[in-house]
Amino acid sequence: MQIVFRISRQTLDCAQIFQDYTIEVDKSKTILDCLNQIKWTLDGTLAFRKNCRNTICGSCAIKVNGIASLACKENVGHFIDENIDNSSNIIEVTPLGNFPLIKDLVVDMRKFWENLEAISPYVKIKSTPEREFLQTEQERDKLNQTSNCISCGACYSECNAIMVNSEFVGPHALAKAQRLLGDSRDTATAERLQEYGQSITGVWGCTRCYQCNSVCPMDVEPMEQIGLIKQKILKTQQSKETRAVRHRRVLVDLVEQGGWIDERKFGLLVVGNNFRDIKGLASLFPLGIRMLLTGKFPGIFHPSQGVQEVSALIKSVKATIKKDDSRN
Ligand code: SF4
Ligand code: SF4
Ligand code: FES
Structure with a gap:
């Protein structure tokens, strides 16, 4: 034809x-x-x-x-x-x-290669072993999808974040970053998570437009890899339990229990850290008194309608996240 x-x-x-x-x-x-x-x-x-x-x-x-x-x-x-x-x-x-x-x-692909270089795309180790590294089959299997990247640049070409933010390292680099985070031989996880979590250059620069996933000829699914890095970063922050992290956790827990937020507990659990933060608790008193005087302090908590449904949904999302975590 x-x-x-x-x-x-x-x-x-x-x-x-x-x-x-x-x-x-x-x-x-x-x-x-x-x-x-x-x-x-x-x-x-x-x-x-x-x-x-x-x-x-x-x-x-x-x-x-x-x-x-x-x-x-x-x-x-x-x-x-x-x-x-x-x-x-x-x-x-x-x-x-x-x-x-x-x-x-x-x-001209120079920036593409520079961005790849910026995420330290090689295994970092503390000390060289006397013999070769050994990996189990399961440990190696975790690297299969990201190792399929052939650095073709298709994802970079379609990336909406790159288009508006020249600092963003790009889907190819972050897919490689996840490959290294998943590598059992690499010992630089903490340092990598710090680096990949930089506001606009790293994972938070991604707008989740899905374009990289849809064009990648090797099914690397860069957007999913970026999601996995985000989960790892958030997990590290959660282990530090800052007030911001506690805020998010308490909010989800209370909605799971009552369908909406029990305001009487929220401040005590977040700012007062469940009675562990005395300074935080003290800072709540003026607000509590003002709320009491203006009749804004809810004496009784009534769960929302459909609380079982809300609770089941949150439980199911938590179970999926846990399953994903154990896979990665
Ligand atoms: S499109 Fe896929 S194979 Fe090509 S550079 Fe991006 S992740 Fe790698
Ligand atoms: S999902 Fe993120 S990394 Fe992928 S193309 Fe869109 S903005 Fe770029
Ligand atoms: S010529 Fe090598 S990937 Fe097309």
Whole structure:
């Protein structure tokens, strides 16, 4: 069948133009096969990256019809509509987003690699063992998904956080960060959690837009990996039980018990730390007296309607989190 490839052409000092190339191809051919055919038979000046042709090296990522894809993985059939006239089947090919351009479909990936370097993407150990490291099968299995990353840049290209926040290290780097946190040989967990929890550069910079998960050709699911790091950071903070952490825990516990918050207990448990923080308790007195005098202090607590349902929901969420924690 005849297919029109509409390809973005641009050099550093020129405006972008689109050039059409019509080629005869089978729908089973990959987009990379088609780009090669165009380059070898129609226009030798077209620039794009490629290497393994087998979804291993990550070099050939580009945008096809606006979506970041691996050119050697996607085939023509995926992008055409067989019910319309062949000449109307146009496949648009553009460079990855969020990267400066070098030429045509070739982008400058320096920042991508620098960001990866920023998360210390190697196992850190306190002392070198006399013999090789041993890992159980289960310990190794935990690394399978994140180790599948081929650093293609598709997730970085579509990342909404990168688009607006140049400090954010990106989904590829944080997926690698989770790979290292999950590695039984690594001894730098505390230092890593501190580093990855930096406000806008680390995990909290992610807007949870899901784009990285949807384009990753290796099913690394970077957004899920970011979620796992967040859970680990929060767990560390919980073990320190700061007032902010206690605030969140007490709030959930009280809603689980009564369907809504029992105001009589809330301050005592959070600020007074269940009668352990004398200074905190003392600070509550003026407020308590003001509430009593204005009739705002609830003498009796009435659970909300549907409390069993609320309680069951919270219990089920807690059980899921516990299960996830034990898996990771
Ligand atoms: S996480 Fe997926 S999309 Fe991102 S660089 Fe790795 S393989 Fe590519
Ligand atoms: S989910 Fe987060 S990391 Fe993934 S693309 Fe969206 S903002 Fe970027
Ligand atoms: S050429 Fe290596 S992943 Fe496509």
